[in-house]
Amino acid sequence: MSISLDRLTKLYGNHPVVDQVSLELPNGEFFVLLGTSGSGKSTVLRLIAGLIAPDSGTVVLHGRDVTKLPPQQRGTGFVFQNYSIFRHMNVAENVEFGLKIRKILPQERARKREQLLDLVGLAGFDQRYAGQLSGGQLQRVALARALAYEPNVLLLDEPFGALDSKIRTYLRRSLKEIQRRLKVTTILVTHDQEEAFELADRIGIIERGRLLETGRPEDLYAAPKTLFVATFLGAGTVLAGKADSGSARFGSLSLPIPPETAHEEGARAQVLFRPEQVVLSPEMPDGTIPILGCGRVVEKTFSGPFQRVRLKLPHLQDTRQVAPHVPFGEEGLLVDAIVPSELGLQSENVWVGLRSWHILDQPRQRLLIYAGSPETIETCLATARELSERLDASSVLLGVAEDQESVESLGIVLQQQKTAHGLAGAELQVHSGNPAEYLARLQQDGNFDLLVIGGDSSNAILTRMLECCTVPVLVVRQKQSALKHMLICTAAGESGKTDVRVGGKLAHRLKSSVTLLHVTPRGSAGLSPTTKGHLERAVATLRGLDTAGTVQIRGAESAAEGILEEATAGGHDLIVVGIHGPQSHSIFHVEDITFRVLAGAQLPVLVVPIEDE
Amino acid sequence: MTNLPTVGSLAHSKPFVPVSLLVLVLMPLLLLPLAAVFVFAFRSGPGAFLKALLTPEAQFAFRFSLLIAFATAAINAVIGTFAAYVLSKYRFPGDRSLGILVNLPIAIPTVVIGTSLLLLWGPIGLLGRMLVPLGLQPMFTPLGVLLAHLVVTFPYMLGAVKPLLDELETTYEEAAYTIGASRWQTFMHVILPALRGGLFTGALLTFAHSLGEFGATVLVSGNLRLRTQTAPLYIFAQFEAGNIETANAVAATLALLSFVLFFLLLRYTGAGAPSEPARSR
Numbered sequence: 001m002s003i004s005l006d007r008l009t010k011l012y013g014n015h016p017v018v019d020q021v022s023l024e025l026p027n028g029e030f031f032v033l034l035g036t037s038g039s040g041k042s043t044v045l046r047l048i049a050g051l052i053a054p055d056s057g058t059v060v061l062h063g064r065d066v067t068k069l070p071p072q073q074r075g076t077g078f079v080f081q082n083y084s085i086f087r088h089m090n091v092a093e094n095v096e097f098g099l100k101i102r103k104i105l106p107q108e109r110a111r112k113r114e115q116l117l118d119l120v121g122l123a124g125f126d127q128r129y130a131g132q133l134s135g136g137q138l139q140r141v142a143l144a145r146a147l148a149y150e151p152n153v154l155l156l157d158e159p160f161g162a163l164d165s166k167i168r169t170y171l172r173r174s175l176k177e178i179q180r181r182l183k184v185t186t187i188l189v190t191h192d193q194e195e196a197f198e199l200a201d202r203i204g205i206i207e208r209g210r211l212l213e214t215g216r217p218e219d220l221y222a223a224p225k226t227l228f229v230a231t232f233l234g235a236g237t238v239l240a241g242k243a244d245s246g247s248a249r250f251g252s253l254s255l256p257i258p259p260e261t262a263h264e265e266g267a268r269a270q271v272l273f274r275p276e277q278v279v280l281s282p283e284m285p286d287g288t289i290p291i292l293g294c295g296r297v298v299e300k301t302f303s304g305p306f307q308r309v310r311l312k313l314p315h316l317q318d319t320r321q322v323a324p325h326v327p328f329g330e331e332g333l334l335v336d337a338i339v340p341s342e343l344g345l346q347s348e349n350v351w352v353g354l355r356s357w358h359i360l361d362q363p364r365q366r367l368l369i370y371a372g373s374p375e376t377i378e379t380c381l382a383t384a385r386e387l388s389e390r391l392d393a394s395s396v397l398l399g400v401a402e403d404q405e406s407v408e409s410l411g412i413v414l415q416q417q418k419t420a421h422g423l424a425g426a427e428l429q430v431h432s433g434n435p436a437e438y439l440a441r442l443q444q445d446g447n448f449d450l451l452v453i454g455g456d457s458s459n460a461i462l463t464r465m466l467e468c469c470t471v472p473v474l475v476v477r478q479k480q481s482a483l484k485h486m487l488i489c490t491a492a493g494e495s496g497k498t499d500v501r502v503g504g505k506l507a508h509r510l511k512s513s514v515t516l517l518h519v520t521p522r523g524s525a526g527l528s529p530t531t532k533g534h535l536e537r538a539v540a541t542l543r544g545l546d547t548a549g550t551v552q553i554r555g556a557e558s559a560a561e562g563i564l565e566e567a568t569a570g571g572h573d574l575i576v577v578g579i580h581g582p583q584s585h586s587i588f589h590v591e592d593i594t595f596r597v598l599a600g601a602q603l604p605v606l607v608v609p610i611e612d613e
Numbered sequence: 614m615t616n617l618p619t620v621g622s623l624a625h626s627k628p629f630v631p632v633s634l635l636v637l638v639l640m641p642l643l644l645l646p647l648a649a650v651f652v653f654a655f656r657s658g659p660g661a662f663l664k665a666l667l668t669p670e671a672q673f674a675f676r677f678s679l680l681i682a683f684a685t686a687a688i689n690a691v692i693g694t695f696a697a698y699v700l701s702k703y704r705f706p707g708d709r710s711l712g713i714l715v716n717l718p719i720a721i722p723t724v725v726i727g728t729s730l731l732l733l734w735g736p737i738g739l740l741g742r743m744l745v746p747l748g749l750q751p752m753f754t755p756l757g758v759l760l761a762h763l764v765v766t767f768p769y770m771l772g773a774v775k776p777l778l779d780e781l782e783t784t785y786e787e788a789a790y791t792i793g794a795s796r797w798q799t800f801m802h803v804i805l806p807a808l809r810g811g812l813f814t815g816a817l818l819t820f821a822h823s824l825g826e827f828g829a830t831v832l833v834s835g836n837l838r839l840r841t842q843t844a845p846l847y848i849f850a851q852f853e854a855g856n857i858e859t860a861n862a863v864a865a866t867l868a869l870l871s872f873v874l875f876f877l878l879l880r881y882t883g884a885g886a887p888s889e890p891a892r893s894r
Binding site: 049070075077080084086088097098142145 | 782784785787788789790791792793794795798802803806807809
């Protein structure tokens, strides 16, 4: 193995930017680390080069543990995105710098330099300075400079990021050729899929510091395991249905689940199909391929030999669309297809079938439970059990003691409590320190789908959670709840849409009924057209999520008051409210609707964070 | 350097009135005083001028001033670059305050700096008191003058080098590290050459300011003839003694020297930064 990373972790503050990354690269492999900006991909590269030190984990290069060594002793070749060519040295001096440091004789240096400049296609540029070279040429000098002292491994940090697309294509090809010829093990970091597909022997997808999947480009594209990789790499449609006796069911359509795919009977199952796997035909296809339904063309774009078609199909029973994103207020299925340009398509009554498809691994939902003080621990744990049973979720119970000494006693108490409340399967984590910070950190890691917090947890915890939460937070009050009737409080606007979508998704999983509440100022005359439209689309969106929703309009002095009145009067079990941005509560504090509902409600309250898309 | 007329410039209107107005304002402010120095210096002919310059006191004052200026420039080049490096590359609590502190000598009157040095190192000063029993006395010696000049001119080197270091991306250093260069090698081969322009202008500025320093010097030097008397102090002393022509001869020479330095500086900074040899070739 040329490069071997073992559970490499780097924290910035408390937040892991690289999280337990393990990776093995055989000699001569070209590995591309693909991720969005801020995913931690460059940090991995810098950890390997020794430019930063990991908090835990090891880096082994060619069998030598270099974790504790400075960058000078690692022998890696590094190409930076900004090239970092030494401006006061000419090309020759730049390329020879590593050899000069290693005290190689001048004749030998010159020979090596000529060879390298020839390799990267810059022969005769020896005497030029950085200011006299183009971006592409600088990049090639950087490559020659990194290769001069025959590095163990070559590390490239978005090397083509600053170049225009024509040069980029050309340089990619020449890089691949050079890498093949020298057989140097290479890791290239990029956010560009096309680049990854073209260069990589293997691709690794990194997100929030975690290496989600690695594999050959064609395997990752055709058979991703996780939803993130499925939607990140390439286009496609993802539908969530139900696993039922070895098959994934989407309405009347039933697709067999391969035995190696992780799934659970009765639980959610997701299918992915790529645009080129979709078959379109004017007549109903014969029974040889699965049929999604009959729909109409909503969008058609010509792209050379192919045309891209987006179709809208009627909603399928017990099915929720995951990708592509369905606009708020629409309930049908959206399916993307690529078909030959010469295929004539009518715009109505197009039958949509599947040539092939892929069932994704189904991770269980994960809950993070923080029970708070002894007074609410009962209701909190009972609600958490109800949730985890209905969602088929796995749970982590978090306890935070004030000091190190009481960690053990708290652990014993929580252990008893969780067994007593039927949460024996939940994982117990007990720490000492500040509970708000622990919760903030854990939910930021992206491991959890839902937070359950005991409601009289101090205001400081709630404030912190509302400030930073990226997943929905269920705040459990004194009252036990059956979670059967959900009250979603909504107003027109982007965050109002998120509230409906997130609440609806949970209602779909819990199979609860939904009441959509809109509060108007008392004595106001009717609803504005915007609000009317919003509520209509909200009901349609719920239908698309397989959930029945009724609309309730209530006049009240303030929004919070109206919500609280309806909650008591309407016999609901669960209130869903949105949050209005990290700063809102500190500016308005008392005025803030979310805070006032939280303060006044007896029922559990689900707080929906702002969606960042 | 070409002055292309830009949008909104008045290149096409007649420049006569505003230009002559400017010259009229500048005459009594800048040009006439300078001219007066030269007129007075040569009033008794070149012989008297030379004679005034060749007195042992004048000779000493010049040599001492040049020596102090050289030493100040050299020492502050090292300390100033070091300070710039630390302030630019490291983040630590109080880094901003320290950055303001080291630039303070520009804002403080030089006489105040002289006074504070006396109060620290003088025979009854906070630290100076402890040196007396050892037979050491930095004030009223050449060392005291050097100390004052180092303090007064400290910000110039820093100001010339730090912006260059700030602009130098961290990856520049990191590239050298991954290639195999040690911290010291990186500093010598990669960072220092990138700072050349700043080092030169910083040193020149420091030198020029040291050459003309008066306020702090007059206090810490004791103005001792043939021992701690710099050229500006000598001019002042001659004026006080009524030897106007001697004072003017030295003043004219000092002014000339400063002109030369100033033009050197202008040429150097104006002719494109030498840190980018690509352009100058």
